[in-house]
Amino acid sequence: MSLIDLRSDTVTRPTPGMRQAMSQAEVGDDVYGEDPSVRALEEDVAARLGKAAALFVPSGTMGNQLALMSQTRRGDEVVVGRQAHLAWYESGAGAALSGVQFVVAGDRGWFDAGELTQAIKPVAYHLPRTSLVALENTHNASGGRVFPRAAVEAVAETARKHGLALHLDGARLWHAAAATGLSPSALCEPFDTVSVCFSKGLGAPVGSALVGPTDLIVACRRLRKMLGGGMRQAGILAVAASYALRHHLERLAEDHERARSLAEVLASAPGVRLDPSCVETNIVVFELAHEGAASERDGTASERAARFVRLARERGVLVSQLSATQLRVVTHLDVSAEQVTRAGQILSDALREVAT
Template structure:
C-alpha cells in the first residue's frame, strides 16, 4: 500500500469513529433539531471562545460564507500571499460575493504595517476595503504558524479602519499545538473563524464557521442559499465530534514526523528547504528540476506527494502514516534525488 503524503485529508475513519457515526442521534437540521450537530456546534464555539458556530460541508463554504456575510459587492478583501480563499476555492469570492483581493506582504504572513499599506484610501472610484483574512496555519507557505502578536496587531489596525477580520483556521488545531496557545486565544482577535474537521483531525467531512450569534444567523441563511442546509447531518457531525475530542493532542506526532521528513530531504542534491518553515505537519521544498517528475517517480515507488508548482513539492503528515512510514518515505525521496536530482 502506498504511503500517502499528499494531504492530511486522505485519512480513513477509525473503527471508533465509524461506531460513533453509526450510533449518532439525528434530527432535521434545517429545523435545528439534530442533537449531535447542535452539540458539535456548541462545543466548537466554546473551544474557540465565540458565541455560536455553524456546521458546513467544507472549508471552502465556511470561508466563502464569512466573505459573503461581511462584505458587499465591489468590496476588496486583504489577504496574505497565496491565501487558500483566493487560490484554491475556484474563484468563489468573485463569483458569489463580487469582491476582489489585495495581497499584503510576501510568503503568506504579514503584519499591521503591511496591512495599512494594502488598505485603499476612501474614494468613490476605488474599491472599498471591508475585510481582512489571515490564514493560520498557512498552507502554501509550508504550514507556518501566524504569530498571535501579529494577528492581534492586524485586528487592532483593522478595527481602527472599520474593517472585519476573518481567520481561516482550517488547521488552527495544528497552530494551537505548535504554539502552545489555546484555540480561544488564537481565535480571539477575529470576528469570524473557519475550522476544518477533515484536516489534521481525521474526520471524513465537515468544517465550521464560528463567530457572533448575529454573524452565524446571517451565515445560516447564506448557507441555505448555497445549498448547504442538510437534514440528518448528525451522521457527519458525529465523526467531527469524535475527531475533535480524540485527535487534537496527537497532532504533536504529525509535527515531529514532518520535521524528520524535512531534515532527511533537506540534505539531498538540488533541494531548497527552509527548516525554520517546518513548524507543523507540512513540508514544502523546492527542487531544481520538475516537481511533477519527482512526484511521478516517487509514486512509482509507493510514495505519494503533491506538486504545488513547477518546482515546489509538498508532503503532509497525518494520523494514517506512522513514523516508520514517514522515515521510509523520506529516505526514498532523498535517494531518488541523489540518483537523479529533480
C-alpha cells in the same frame, strides 16, 4: 503495494472508533434545526473557540465563503496574504458569490501591520472599499507556517482602526494551537469570524464550522441553505467531528515531529531548497533548485520535479506538486512513524536520482 499518501492531511479515513461512533449517532433533520448531534457539535465548537455561535458546514471552502458573503458588499476589496486559500484555491468563489476582489499584503503568507496599511485603500468613491482582512493560520501554501502572534495582534489593531472586519481561515487552527501552546480560543480572540476544519489533521471524513457573533451566524445559516449546504441527518458527520475533537487533538504534535524529521532528510538531498527549522507543523513545502541560466534553470527544475513525483509514486509514496518546481508532503493520522521514515528514504533516493 500499499501507498504512503503524503499528498495532504485530507486523505485520512475514519478510524474504527470513529465509524463506531458514527453508527450510533443520534440524528434529526438539521434543516429543521432538529439534529441533536449537530447542535452539540456547534455548541462545543463555539465554546472551544470563544465565540457566541457556530454553524456546521460541509467544507472549509463554504465556511470561508460564508464569512465573505456575510461581511462584504459587492465591489469591496478583501486583504489576504500570498496564496491565501480563500482567494487562490476556492475556484474564484469570492468573485462569483460575493463580488469581491482581493489585494495581497506581504509576500510570505503572513503579513505585518505595515503591509496591511499599504494594502488598505484610502476612502474615495472611485476606489474599492476595503472591508475585510482575512488571515490564514496555519498557512498552507507556505508550508503550514504559524502566523506570528505579535503580527496577528498588530494586524488586528490596524484593521480595527480602519473599521475593517477580521476573518481567520483556521482550517488548521488546531495545528497552530499545538505548535504554539496557545489555546484555540486565544488564537481566535482577535477575529469576528473563524472557519475551522475537522476533515484535515483531525481525521473526520467531512465537515467544517464557521464561528462568530450570533446574528452573523443566523444570517450565515440562511446563506448556507442558499448555497445548498443545508444537510438533513448530518449528525452522522457531526459525531465524527466530535469524536475527532475528543481523540485526535492530542496527537497532532506527533505529526509535527514527523514532518520536521522528514524535512531534515529531504533538506540533505542535493538540489533541494528547504530550511527544516521553518517546518512548524505538519506540512513540508520544498523546492527543487538548479544552478544555471534562468530559463534553463526553471525548465530543468520543473522536469526534475515531475520526474521526482513519478519516481516517488512508482516506489509507493504520493507527494503533491504545488507548482512547476514546488512540492509538498504532509504528515497525518493515516501515516505511522515507521511509514514516514520509509517515505523519507524513498524520497531522498529519488531526489538524488533526479539531481544527476
